[in-house]
Amino acid sequence: MSATRPRETDLYPPVKALLESQGYEVKGEIGAADVVAVRDGGEPLVVELKTSFSLSLFHQAIERQAITDVVYIAVPRGSGRAALKSLKVNTSLCRRLGLGLMTVRLKDGLVEVHADPSPYKPRKSAVKKTRLLREFAKRTGDPNSGGATRQGLMTAYRQDALRCARVLLELGPTKAALVAKTSGVEKARALMADNHYGWFERVATGIYAVCPKGAQALEQHGDPDAGTPRTVPAED
Template sequence: MSATKPRETDLYLPVKTLLEGQGYEVKGEIGAADVVGVRGDEDAVVVELKTSFSLSLFHQAIERQAITDVVYIAVPRSSGRAGLKALTANKSLCRRLGLGLITVRLKDGLVEVHADPSPYKPRKSALKKTRLLREFAKRTGDPNSGGATRQGLMTAYRQDALRCARVLSQQGPTKASEVARLSGVEKARLMMANNHYGWFEKVATGIYGLCPKGAEALAQLGDPDQAP
């Protein structure tokens, strides 16, 4: 093993020993593959070796899936919080790509298999889907360009806040129930009380007015119910 920077060849013997222990005949550098293991009539095992996670490593492993479904990547095991974070993230990526993941602790040759190749079946989140579709349905028009920064996006919540601001701009300080009726925003009272954007002020019990910041936002962002 190299005393300084690890080499891909440092990974070969530990990986070969692991596969041989499982009954495979193993050979290195067969065609484009770093490691190939064959056991009877089973599908061949291919392992791609790299000294660290990289996009090229995943590209190579995906190309090997044209040869066999049993493809692993193998990298040196890193220590510390950063190493654990990288391992966790790349293990998740391997599972999505149907790849296996092996790490080798170079100081003693310890080999650990973190994931085996298998078809990826994503776990759907009904809650996330519901939130996505609810926001889509509630948002008026298409006020944002895809790929824009998250800060300052025109959400359905912001559009409702603008509707409340529009009523207060036209009517002056108004009872929350009346703001809800005129704006069509059912939760107008809660929205103005929470005052997420700093646009509203409570001037009396149940009565709200528009702050200068709210008037400025209304002038800048416009009426969400008017076509652009």
């Protein structure tokens, strides 16, 4: 094994030993594959070796799926929080691609299998779907460009806050119930009390006013119900 930077060849002996312990005959560099293993004349097993996760590694592994459904990738096992996070993310990616994943602890040759090749069927989240459709239905118009940065996006919540701020700017300090009725924002009281954007202030029990920051937001964004173009995004 290399004393400094690991090499792909450092991964081969531990991977071969593991597969041989499972009854496979193993050979390296067969055709385009780094490792090929065959047991009892069955479906060949292919392993692609790399010193780290990379896009090219996944491309190569996907290409090997034209040969067999049993394709693994193998990389050195890292240490530390970043390595653990990378392993978790790439294990999930392997499952989505129908690939298996092995890691090799180079100091002692321990091979761990984190995922086996199998068809991937994503689990749907009814909660996330409902949340997505609710936001789609509540948002007025199409104020954001797809692919824009997440900070400062015009959400349905922000549009409701602008509606409340518009009422307060026009009427001055106003009871929350009247703000809700005039703006059409059913939860105006809770929205102004939470004051997520710092646009509102409570001047008396149940009575709210708009702050200078809220007036500035109205100037920047305009009235969501009037179709005023959005200009500079305010920071959340």
